[in-house]
Amino acid sequence: MDVSEQDDVDAACTSEESEFEPILKPYQLVGVNFLLLLHRKNIGGAILADEMGLGKTVQAVTYLTLLRHLYNDPGPHLIVCPASVLENWERELKKWCPSFSIIMFHGAGRTAYSKELSSLGKAGYPPPFNVLLVCYSLFERRSAQQKDDRKALKRWRWSCVLMDEAHVLKDKGSFRWRNLMAVAQHARQRLMLTGTPLQNDLHELWSLLEFMMPDIFATGDIDLKKLLNAEDHELISRIKSILGPFILRRLKSDVMQQLVPKIQHVNFVTMDSEQFQAYNYAIDEYRGACQARSAKSTSNFSNNVVGLIPKRQISNYFMQFRKIANHPLLIRRIYSDKDVDRIAKLLYPKGAFGFECSLERATQELRKYNDFAIHQLLVSYGDSGTKGALTDEHVLGSAKCQALAELLPSLANDGHRVLIFSQWTTMLDILEWTLEVIGVTYRRLDGGTPVTERQTIVDTFNNDRSIxxxxxxxxxxxxxLNLIGADTVIIHDMDFNPQMDRQAEDRCHRIGQQKPVTIYRLVTKGSVDENIYEIARRKLVLDAAILQSGAELEDSTDVPEKTMGEILASLLLVNIPIVMLEDFAHDQQNLIACLEDRFV
Known part of the structure; x- marks a missing residue:
């Protein structure tokens, strides 16, 4: 059997113009040889599913350059990835594939190359590159320009279509899945990289398999949600054996004994009286809506709670509970309707709502704002010290922010550096304010950060220890992203999909990390946070049963997987007393005074 060694990597990746030494770790050489073996056997697809932080990108680019060096296959190759990592892919390709011509087909680069590539494709000329780097957004949007660009990509016969973070293709019915498949279906090989191939359930994993090798895994119109039962132990065992030849997955614990440990903490935080009252008021409001519908329905309230409320409204209520559990400023409770009318009259002449809408319309819109959004308007358009703007006491009005106010100064004093994750940009806005009150330095990266600035933010954070x-x-x-400058991760609000949080954890628990990594999950006690935590744990058990050798789905580890409606139903049938926490130990004013003593 042909086996590629480090000498082959040296010969393929070394350049006289660079001092870079292309050294692979032993398990990475195994990964590259796995891909080369499938190439020699003309296998049309593979999933490299190593745990996050083990260097899937390096293995993939080494594979591409060895295709050229050993098999005279210069491409063209198409690499599709999230916008956040485009620059990192370009950087790694230039290091490991020095002889390759690389085009980043995104942003200004896409505009510059679009017409040229289209005309070359129409004329039947070979592509003027070895690797074309594109973003998933090219396959998600319906603009005329993007349709033309996708049409141009279909004209070439790709050697390898490589998809990074390939779990984004979990929905077979999505516009993204169908459009990318139209480009990739005739490629010699479809290679998927993902540390989290199983996101929520088995039918999403099957979507990846069908994309990878449609000839084998295509299911037509079969309803996989009904067919693939996660509780069927025999089915799970059979799927595991089917996947064996096509998926390579190694865990850090398996291949990197020297990797620093990852320590997990779940911090159950307690709401103070104000947040607790806001949460229970929302539950009472939902209970009242259900009782009102029950009175008009033949259904029994206690037996058919879920069926009484439309699905969209269930989702809205559930989101409302999640918001309050994260921070009560995410709803409108402090500003009354009377306050809203006054603020609308104050800010309307200043153009806060534009100059085309009426005052009445502006007032209606403002009533939909949450407390934090109204505060931001007052700060943006009002004078300094505007009446009605919130104070620093309000931003520490959530159990999670109070926990951060205790935890972060201690971490800073001990020399740790922290990544803080939230699913919502508005929550990140509130967290920015929180960090300013606490008195620590920070940077921010979210979906609104320009792609061209993201790698700079990453590099700055990793290299500047004052942040x-x-x-x-x-x-x-x-x-x-590689953020090994931090050694602590705080998951402020958990995702229903635990793999998203695992991805977040491993931004700093990866190759190159020198310190033990600590993960803190913030869970608000007595709220839907606890239900989400249970659901996430159950999904991780399924993930281990499918993808890890020796792991099985044990009945003893089962956690009832509830739907949003079932969770809400259980909330409605329990009377929750409003407890006034008179001796609440972390009164907001005391917290601010404590912080001032420590940092000012």
Missing amino acids: FACLLSTRAGGQG
Whole structure:
């Protein structure tokens, strides 16, 4: 059997113009040989599913350059990845594939190359590159320009279509999945990189398999949600054996004994009286809506709670509970309707709502704002010290922010550096304010950060130890980035999909990390946070049963997986007393005074 050694990598990747030494770790050489073996056997697809932080990117680019060196296959190759990691892919390709011509087909680069590539494709000329780097957004949007660009990509026969963070293709019915498949279906090989191939359930994993090798895994119109039952132990065992030849997955614990440990903490935080009252008021409001519908329905309230409320409204209520559990400023409770009318009259002449809408319309819109959004308007358009703007006491009005106010100064004093993740940009805005009150330095990266600036933010944070924290959105900042400058991760609000949080954790628990990494999950006690935590744990058990050798789905580890409606139903049938926590130990004013003593 042909086996590629480090000498082959040296010969393929070394350049006289660079001092870079292309050294692979032993398990990475195994990964490259796995891909080369499938190439020799003409296998049309593979999933490299190593745990996050083991260097999938390096293995993939080494594979591409060895295709040229050993098999005279110069491409063309198409690499599709999230916008956050485009620059990192370009950087790694230039290091490991020095002889390759690389085009980044995104942003200004896409505009510059679009017409040229289209005309070359129409004329039947070979592509003027070895690797074309594109973003998933090219396959998600419906603009005429993007349709033309996708049409141009279909004209070439790709050697390898490589998809980074390939779990984004979990929905077979999505516009993204169908458009990318139209480009990739005739490629010699479709290679998927993802540390989290199983996101929520088995049918999403099957979507990846069908994309990888449609001839084998295509299912037509079969309803996989009904067919693939996660509780069927025999089915799970059979799927595991089917996947064996096509998926390579190694865990850090398996291949890197020297990797620093990852320590997990779940911090259950307690709401103070104000947040607790806001949460229970929302539950009472939902209970009242259900009772009102029940009175008009033949259904029994206690037996058919879920069926009484439309699905969209269930989702809205559930989101409302999640918001309050994270921070009560995410709803409108402090500003009354009377306050809103006054603020609208104050800010309307200043153009806060534009100059085309009426005052009445502006007032209606403002009533939909949450407390924090109204505060931001007052700060942006009002004078200094505007009446009605919130104070620093309000930003520490959530159990999670109070926990951060205790935890972060201690971490800073001990020399740690922190990544803080949230799913919502508004919550990140509130967290920015919180960090300013606490008195620590930070940077921020979310979906609104220009792609051209993201790698600079990453490099600055990693290299400048005076920056204590980095605020990141779970989706944009949790995939592909290398943030080993931090050694602590705080998951402010958990995702229903635990793999998103695992991706976030491993931004700093990866190759190159020298310190033990500590993960803190903040869970608000007595709220839907606890239900989300249970659901996430159950999904991780399934992930281990499918993808890890020796792991099985044990009945003893089962956690009832509830739907949003079932969770809400259980809330409605329990009377929750409003407890006034008179001796609450972390009164907001005391917290601010404590912080001033420590940092000012």
